[in-house]
Amino acid sequence: MSAILDTAGLKNVKTLKIIQDEVASTQRIALSVDCVIFGFDENKLKVLLIRSDLKKYNGRWSLLGDLIDGNEDLDEAAYRILKQRTGLKDVYLEQVQTFGAVNRHPAGRVVTIAYCSLINIQHHKLRIFDNELHWHDVNNVTDLAFDHQKIFETCYQRLQKRIQEHPLGFNLLPKKFSLRELQNLYEAILGTKMDRRNFRKKFFAMDFLIDLDEIEQDVPHRPGKLYKFNYDKYEKKKKKWSGIDF
Amino acid sequence: MSAILDTAGLKNVKTLKIIQDEVASTQRIALSVDCVIFGFDENKLKVLLIRSDLKKYNGRWSLLGDLIDGNEDLDEAAYRILKQRTGLKDVYLEQVQTFGAVNRHPAGRVVTIAYCSLINIQHHKLRIFDNELHWHDVNNVTDLAFDHQKIFETCYQRLQKRIQEHPLGFNLLPKKFSLRELQNLYEAILGTKMDRRNFRKKFFAMDFLIDLDEIEQDVPHRPGKLYKFNYDKYEKKKKKWSGIDF
DNA sequence: AAAGCAATGTGTAAATTTTACACAAATTAG
């Protein structure tokens, strides 16, 4: 036990009221959530964008976002926005980073919390035309409104890293998928080509894929076997350390 | 170019004024920064805590934090807090995660952005007694005020991961350090024991350590050689992908 | 000054992991 812990008196004790006054006297900062929603279609990684509703950014694309309500949790807000704007629910969502440059928003001080979302485009048919939503190839995203370009790039980089260390990618695929689809996904996200045999070996060695004893339908060539990811087994066995390497 | 991009008209166009009104009409949410400040001393990883200034948390320890001013960037706010409360500047700072559970703060809705900071305790002598600051062994941190326990644990886990993939650890060491000090640091942060020869081999193989041709002083045994980290070389050569592995 | 102590500094062999690479089998399309 430290000397300080034992002997120090309490200075600067504040009542709740004083803190409440401090909180109330700070300059107003609005909080928003912006969602970078990724999908995978036709072997391309896509991101869902919406036309900016702000005249200043006339016609430019932007992320889906909204102001946070005073009595909802951050994750709740992100789910709400996703649900309201796309009709989607039960999707993968993860907080990535908070962006708060003073002049990032033309309407005043708005700090935004960026979320990354992964959805399966086939499963979730969304009302794109109602909302001026559009799936963009991630390699063709430029000049977004606000600071959304930077937010997008941050989230994309985070995805590239996370997908190598965690089983996120399956959120972008159908529940049943072939190894070729899985490899296409990784290649699309990472922007690389991989050796097919080594890729398969790696995933089989992890031993988290359940062989469904089914094969692909309606493919114009030899159909591949279908698998699903064994989340339960993963949760029990996932590794702790990757080892020092930089 | 997509059909949507070409043909869709612009609906829901808003003027700046409308957005400003929306921003102004949201419920007030205060923003704060909380810093998890790590130091390394006597072969232990330490975290800097302060007595909660709130009566409700009478005597409990908490992270260093403060409300964000309306016209400062987030990183700026974190630097300011660090400087104001500890006298420290030019330290490593990284945003980690934002915490915003509705009832996390007793004084109302306060969303906080957690930062992780790494400082060298020897270089930066801080005015601990003036401020009721205390360095706690990270293995002995319990029952912090607010949701600071969770924030601390999140930041500690992030540090454990990041230190294996990026050369952050050197911020916790003197500019000149021995390999034993470096290994002690990694062992303290990760809570593991490592093989000395393999540890040295690994770092020499990275080839980012500059041999200073100096040796430790005032050690009661054979002194080790001193090194510094070659940031320039690292910046040029750092790797992109770690490979799929989970 | 000598002996003892405590930590540094070093190499190699075995095990594991990663990489590169080619051909036969299944299915559809024509």
Added chain:
DNA sequence: CTAATTTGTGTAAAATTTACACATTGCTTT
């Protein structure tokens, strides 16, 4: 039935990781 396309599989070489022991250095004690 043939051609075209994609699936599915194994092995050898290379690279990396792991386990492990002893001589050297400098300080401390006697």
